[in-house]
Amino acid sequence: MRLHEIGEFGLIARLKEIVWRADPRVMVGIGDDAAVVTYERPVVMTTDALVQGVHFTSETMTPKLTGAKAAVATLSDLAAMGAVARHLLVTLALPPDTDVEEILAVYRGMADVCNMYDATLVGGDVVSTGGPLVISVTATGELLDKPLLRSGAKPGDILFVTGDLGGSAGFLHAFFADRLAMLNPLDQSLLRERHQRPTPQFIAAQILVEEGCTSLNDVSDGLASEAHEIAEASGARLVIEAARVPIPPALRAYARLGRLDPLDFALYGGEDYQLVGTVDVRSVGRVLARMQAAGVRFTVIGRVTDGAPGVELLAQGVYQTLEKRGYNHFGAAFRGGKEIR
């Protein structure tokens, strides 16, 4: 069934069923001019949008995975602030001949993520477009304690990341180079998972709130760009040790085959939705122990040093200045209507 056959109101009626969820904080949910919700603590607000052909394609993502990833991209910002997720608003700009089942699948993906992280989809807007599908997700959260900002990194702190980096970009590279089949099936599915099923790092964030961190950012545009944001906001100098950056073995295998540098994917690829930040050196042991106990991969990748604000990369004994480069929507890296990012 095509969207123009059931219309805006028919669509909204179906979406309501998919996203319905009991939430005592919701005084007014979907179905009036706006939602009304209650909070006990300061509210964190953020928004993130995915555009078909720029952030996702029908070849690399299913509609349900796309919906889930759109929600995760936004929730990842809440985790990076030290907040838990509360309420989502979703705007979809859709061509009128879109298949209704596809749209419902997008919302099913978002509803799954909401259920997993105790968030509730309370409203949104559905509009028609003559262009590509745009999914814009706004989310609110509540701070667990003080906000975890990008500023606050100081000389002597260690620099860390959660999870591993570069897998999402590695998958896209392998997919569009038509080289995915060169990997063994396990590596193929690992890379695919990194791209298709990112997870917001709420568990790590809660530990960082409780144990303290001096700066925190989520890795949406690549480690280089995110480290620069911390350096700028903190007025600090960061050193990243190349050999310490956690890279998935499947990405290493792919890079070997194509004679590529796997570190490039971690530094400039983006869409990992892991956390990068700094902690006081005296807290590292406790944070590391709690991360391990919670099953969160946590890797020290460098440190904060004296010197002018900026980011350095230490590779094979040589320090080099790391460019502030990553996925930049309108910069030279942008690839017009080409279905790759």
Added chain:
Amino acid sequence: MRLHEIGEFGLIARLKEIVWRADPRVMVGIGDDAAVVTYERPVVMTTDALVQGVHFTSETMTPKLTGAKAAVATLSDLAAMGAVARHLLVTLALPPDTDVEEILAVYRGMADVCNMYDATLVGGDVVSTGGPLVISVTATGELLDKPLLRSGAKPGDILFVTGDLGGSAGFLHAFFADRLAMLNPLDQSLLRERHQRPTPQFIAAQILVEEGCTSLNDVSDGLASEAHEIAEASGARLVIEAARVPIPPALRAYARLGRLDPLDFALYGGEDYQLVGTVDVRSVGRVLARMQAAGVRFTVIGRVTDGAPGVELLAQGVYQTLEKRGYNHFGAAFRGGKEIR
């Protein structure tokens, strides 16, 4: 200067200057993963999107007017809930060759509206698209008292609207029919204003919160559609008296010239951003007096009667069932890529 020349980070730096505003409720503003804000009362959340070629065109709107209208479209939902505006998040999906000045003008328009209604733009997202410009505005507000819902209309209540209706759709009709010049200059500019500069009805909303109303909705898709929403949510039967519907004289003049029914624009046109609702008959006198004192046009256009839920139109002594029709994004009314809505 084109957007791809300054890139995402260059753009964001300029936008921050435009939207900066002192707000003691903002703990963390633009520049981190998310904003952090505080509220004293329940939070109202809503979102609305405008798509170039569907909701606005470069012929009928300037970028600054478009930005202002995008903000107003969202704030209008807050007014209709009995809330005041607090914080905005804005997502722009932009083709990379967009002129930077145009984008800044969009934000200037939004900043003007924020300043006027004591709201603060605290963040957003800027993404690239190969398709039309999409402006998605999410806003939060705080309830003044209880939320004003669509449900609650009961037999004996009167039905009212603020302002006048149909002018925005009338302007588009005249513009695309190339008949605007047939009107005198004053009527031309009145119709243009209705389309280009809608205002959220916060003053009326505050009076309705204080004096009580049994149901409330904003008129974004046309009176017929909005009245049906009240009838459905309240399980009530509404009668609209055609002769009472306030129609701007300029629209009457245009309709006469083209042998059109001006009421059609009011019923099915949309984008008026006025309020429609019901009040107990015993409150009408007080509400009317306060609206007049506040300079808000307030018109009784009908009543709530016994009978099955629905909406009737009383015209020239004859009752007829009013269709639930208005601007429906994916229904038969949708006009693909044509630059008109």
